[in-house]
Amino acid sequence: MTYIEWLRIRNCLKVLAIILVILVGLAVVLRISVARYMSPAQWVHHISRDPGTHESSVTLPDGTKRMILDNPGERMHVIIDDHGSAGTHIEVTEPSSRAHKENNNVSVGSVHVVESRHGTMTTTIIDTNGAVPMLYYMAIADVFALIVATILAAPLAREINGHLEMTLTKPISRLRYALGAIGVDVVGILAASVMTVAAFYLCQLLFETPRLDFSGVNTRAILMGIASPLAWYAMLCAATTWMPRAYGALLGLIPLGLLFVGLLTLVPTSNVVALFIHDVAWVISRFDPLTYVSVASPNSEGTMDYSGANFGFRISMEALFFVAYGALALWRWQRVEA
Amino acid sequence: MSSIKISNLRKIYGSTPAVDGLSLEVQSASVFGLLGPNGAGKTTTFKCMLGLARPSSGEILYDGKPLTPQSFERIAYVPERNVLYEWLTVDEHVEMNRRAYKAFDPARARELLSQFGVDHRKRASALSKGMRTAVMVACAFARNAEILVLDEPTSGLDPVNQRHVLSLIINEAAKGNSVIFSSHQIGQVERAAETIAIVDRGKVILSGLVDDLKADRKIVEGIFPDVGFSLDGIANDPRVSRVDRTERIVRLLVTAGADEIASRLSASGATGIRVLDLNLEDIFLYAVSPVTATTDIVTKEQSS
Numbered sequence: 001m002t003y004i005e006w007l008r009i010r011n012c013l014k015v016l017a018i019i020l021v022i023l024v025g026l027a028v029v030l031r032i033s034v035a036r037y038m039s040p041a042q043w044v045h046h047i048s049r050d051p052g053t054h055e056s057s058v059t060l061p062d063g064t065k066r067m068i069l070d071n072p073g074e075r076m077h078v079i080i081d082d083h084g085s086a087g088t089h090i091e092v093t094e095p096s097s098r099a100h101k102e103n104n105n106v107s108v109g110s111v112h113v114v115e116s117r118h119g120t121m122t123t124t125i126i127d128t129n130g131a132v133p134m135l136y137y138m139a140i141a142d143v144f145a146l147i148v149a150t151i152l153a154a155p156l157a158r159e160i161n162g163h164l165e166m167t168l169t170k171p172i173s174r175l176r177y178a179l180g181a182i183g184v185d186v187v188g189i190l191a192a193s194v195m196t197v198a199a200f201y202l203c204q205l206l207f208e209t210p211r212l213d214f215s216g217v218n219t220r221a222i223l224m225g226i227a228s229p230l231a232w233y234a235m236l237c238a239a240t241t242w243m244p245r246a247y248g249a250l251l252g253l254i255p256l257g258l259l260f261v262g263l264l265t266l267v268p269t270s271n272v273v274a275l276f277i278h279d280v281a282w283v284i285s286r287f288d289p290l291t292y293v294s295v296a297s298p299n300s301e302g303t304m305d306y307s308g309a310n311f312g313f314r315i316s317m318e319a320l321f322f323v324a325y326g327a328l329a330l331w332r333w334q335r336v337e338a
Numbered sequence: 339m340s341s342i343k344i345s346n347l348r349k350i351y352g353s354t355p356a357v358d359g360l361s362l363e364v365q366s367a368s369v370f371g372l373l374g375p376n377g378a379g380k381t382t383t384f385k386c387m388l389g390l391a392r393p394s395s396g397e398i399l400y401d402g403k404p405l406t407p408q409s410f411e412r413i414a415y416v417p418e419r420n421v422l423y424e425w426l427t428v429d430e431h432v433e434m435n436r437r438a439y440k441a442f443d444p445a446r447a448r449e450l451l452s453q454f455g456v457d458h459r460k461r462a463s464a465l466s467k468g469m470r471t472a473v474m475v476a477c478a479f480a481r482n483a484e485i486l487v488l489d490e491p492t493s494g495l496d497p498v499n500q501r502h503v504l505s506l507i508i509n510e511a512a513k514g515n516s517v518i519f520s521s522h523q524i525g526q527v528e529r530a531a532e533t534i535a536i537v538d539r540g541k542v543i544l545s546g547l548v549d550d551l552k553a554d555r556k557i558v559e560g561i562f563p564d565v566g567f568s569l570d571g572i573a574n575d576p577r578v579s580r581v582d583r584t585e586r587i588v589r590l591l592v593t594a595g596a597d598e599i600a601s602r603l604s605a606s607g608a609t610g611i612r613v614l615d616l617n618l619e620d621i622f623l624y625a626v627s628p629v630t631a632t633t634d635i636v637t638k639e640q641s642s
Contacts (some may be wrong), residue, residue, distance in 0.1 A: 004423060164390065
């Protein structure tokens with residue numbers, strides 16, 4: 001019964017796939033362009049094979065496996081601390097005349113290189129293959145999922161607007177049809193998130209083996225990354241079901257309108273008019289699921305608090321919006337007539 | 339074997355009744371034609387029958403039971419307007435029907451599409467109006483439904499395909515299924531339907547078996563020597579349903595006893611007495627627009 005919705009999702013995800021493939025293609029081009037640079041692991045391996053290098057290993061009390069490479073002839077001293085899942089820290093001390101002349105300070109993926117000169121010697125610190133916070137992946141995935149959710153968010157309006165005679169003469173109740181269509185769209189939106197994460201994982205894989213951090217704030221980012229596009233979808237779905245003839249305009253204007261309202265909430269409350277505008281915008285923005293999209297909240301010192309305070313409230317609001325807006329759409333759908 | 343019974347159906351939009359106390363019954367294994375001018379309430383009646391519009395009052399029963407979502411396994415519908423998905427191919431529409439209805443026969447659908455000359459690889463947006471109708475008709479007739487509700491199923495089709503649709507309709511009744519359809523092509527209704535109802539302003543103004551309606555109704559025409567003639571009470575005869583006078587000419591629509599009425603007209607001084615048969619189109623016109631009908635029928639008769 002939801003064949004049409006599956007086809008809509010297929011078309012939408014096909015476009016998303018093309019965009020992601022282009023992004024991966026760009027990453028491949030970038031990878032090829034930096035291929036002439038030796039990776040940190042290759043570089044360590046290269047030094048350790050030098051006949052003048054003395055190699056020693058020790059396990060530090062915190063479990064770190066330390067390897068020390070010493071080459072007096074080359075006046076090179078290398079300390080490699082393997083922190084396991086927390087990445088690898090490399091310190092290279094060598095004559096400045098031999099030190100790397102390019103890319104003194106580089107950050108690519110989870111690789112960070114910092115060089116500092118001390119007289120005739122240079123110390124290069126390389127931090128590599130640290131855990132990548134899933135938060136970064138979800139931030140990107142959320143953007144793509146919100147776009148897909150916006151495109152898909154008129155499943156009932158599209159039927160009302162030209163196909164009702166076909167849709168409502170299927171041997172299925174209106175409620176089951178609507179729930180099926182919305183359910184299929186939810187799968188499509190989640191698939192968009194997964195595809196985006198997979199594509200960006202692949203991009204990172206071209207440079208290193210990514211190790212994703214799912215702990216703490218990252219878990220919250222995943223939950224918010226799933227909930228917020230669904231709540232956004234439900235809001236647009238309700239709006240388009242109530243005004244089916246204008247569904248295209250609604251899908252285009254609501255995001256812009258809410259962005260404008262969000263900006264109005266930032267208006268300085270310097271006079272009565274500004275205060276009024278701010279207050280009206282603030283009230284409207286309470287009904288926008290994107291208002292609650294955050295895994296951190298500002299604290300009294302003006303910095304962001306990533307401890308998870310208020311996260312329960314925000315994720316509950318997203319869930320509430322999904323249910324409430326979804327129910328509004330279904331209520332309208334039950335009463336629609338050809 | 340399925341029958342449909344509609345009792346006192348009313349559907350009011352705002353303060354305007356689109357259907358106003360309409361009652362009709364479609365017997366199983368029969369073809370029922372619903373006729374009416376534009377805006378008469380035919381499509382609204384179909385929509386109420388199928389739950390697409392909520393009746394203000396009245397009852398619609400299929401084999402004595404109200405409509406449920408599961409009823410649509412047995413009911414096929416061709417709507418008046420194009421409801422195809424423009425971005426889908428004809429094949430994908432067939433597939434959609436296959437997934438939606440258990441009894442749908444995709445091979446039969448493709449066969450019908452081929453007979454209508456529809457390219458099944460084309461998107462609906464690339465089809466002409468007639469071809470779109472053909473797709474909807476093909477999918478409906480491949481449903482193996484017991485009841486077919488067809489709202490202008492020949493709209494936009496060429497005469498060959500129109501004839502083909504009529505054959506399909508007649509064939510369904512022969513298989514024991516019930517068909518109710520509307521059309522502005524009254525000749526088609528006359529050819530296919532056994533029973534008709536003429537609807538105007540939401541009400542059934544005439545209904546019955548096509549043969550009975552045609553056999554009963556005649557026009558008796560006479561010409562008097564001068565304009566000040568008298569009909570000697572003929573107009574009050576209960577068999578005379580309408581009298582039209584134009585100068586010295588009088589035309590009487592009679593529902594029975596045409597020969598006797600003609601004799602009485604002659605006895606009252608009229609000359610050139612003629613008794614004219616009516617076809618379904620004439621009956622329809624008489625029902626919805628009597629003045630137009632009389633003029634039209636007589637002009638047609640005189641020219642032939």
